[in-house]
Amino acid sequence: MCLAIPARVVEITDSEQAIVDLGGVRKEVSLALVEGIEVGDYVIIHVGYALTRLDPQEAEKTLALMADAELTPTEAAS
């Protein structure tokens, strides 16, 4: 039940409600726990609430780090 999924905000219906796109399915979620969310943002959804905004730049950085993991061993290992 802790599983929570990233979804894209497609519409903000009022200040505390939004419609998100969850892999093609539209779902209503509450924005009561987050601030400053805009249409197009990705948020992590858990039990009907957005818990946090997902930072696309940080996601890119992490993916780059993973892709390069093999090429950048630390000194301790070499």
Added chain:
Amino acid sequence: MKYVDEFRDGQVAQGLARAIAAEVVPERRYNFMEFCGGHTHAISRYGVPDLLPPNVRMIHGPGCPVCVLPIGRIDLAIMLALEKGVILCTYADTLRVPASGRLSLMRAKARGGDIRMVYSVTDALKIARENPNKEVVFFAIGFETTAPPTAEAIRQAAKEGMKNFSVLCCHVLTPSAIINILESPEVRVLGTVPLDGFVGPAHVSTVIGSRPYEFFAEEYRKPVVIAGFEPLDVMQAILMLIRQVNEGRAEVENEFTRAVTPEGNLKAQKLVSEVFELRRTFEWRGLGEVPYSALKIRKHYADLDAERRFNLEYKPVPDNKSCECGAILRGLKKPTDCKIFGNVCTPENPMGSCMVSSEGACAAHYSYGRYKDAEVSA
């Protein structure tokens, strides 16, 4: 799905596996606990152990809210439904958790209890608005991720002056459970649970931030790497833990920077502290009584507290004798160490709580690792 599929890429996983293999010191053993059930699930589902060298071992932790819910708490919920005639609303996962007298919420429902599965606490509020003549109780379970939605619902109910809604609050806290494990004799004295570091919670950390873990790193000299719930996140976190161990560091590192900041979600934290306060102690399945490890509803919202409203008194109930959930939740045993794993106890007919939710160690092993484990032990 974006931000999901990229973090499940098989080729990148192989690359991470090679990086891990290259960096482990062969004569050393690495024992890491993944605290969260979400990680347990990902590790089993994607076969992460197959990608790790034999000297890197993952230990399942107690971070599955369904698994740690003690029988006595479910008994209270069942009693409300069967004896007090309330409409009891609950998340799906709690329905099949075994309770006293061979009951579960599901079986209580078959006996006529009005028990309704909800996806969100907002659904419970809706049910209360639609049934003004009935008492509606929301059975609130979960860690720091589900507590803020419950807090928000309580505030909303107070604002609307709802008279027929209340919450049976069983929210528990991650840091206290980690301390309990670190302080356990198995870890401190006996060494039966060797622990070299933690994979820190994903979504819990989006709320509480990475800062609360600094204490463990400093005080107990254990590295913590907060990780997302996708398989690559877990692999990357394991690599980061191995590097910390190799370099003799014990720090809090964050792999899940796309969602977790040092301070966490301040708005959610503020809401939680406005509505809840700490319980002096709370019983966990497996860990027993853990001081200051759970939340209760503040006096200001007493009308919305089902425990006060129905004068509920908690009574501890011992677990099924053959069930090893307790030892599994403490990292002491593996699901396959339980004699009734997979034969008497299955997800269709769970005997213990770890077999109920897909994040429970036993259910995850049963669903994804059963055949492999059988081969190994044969």
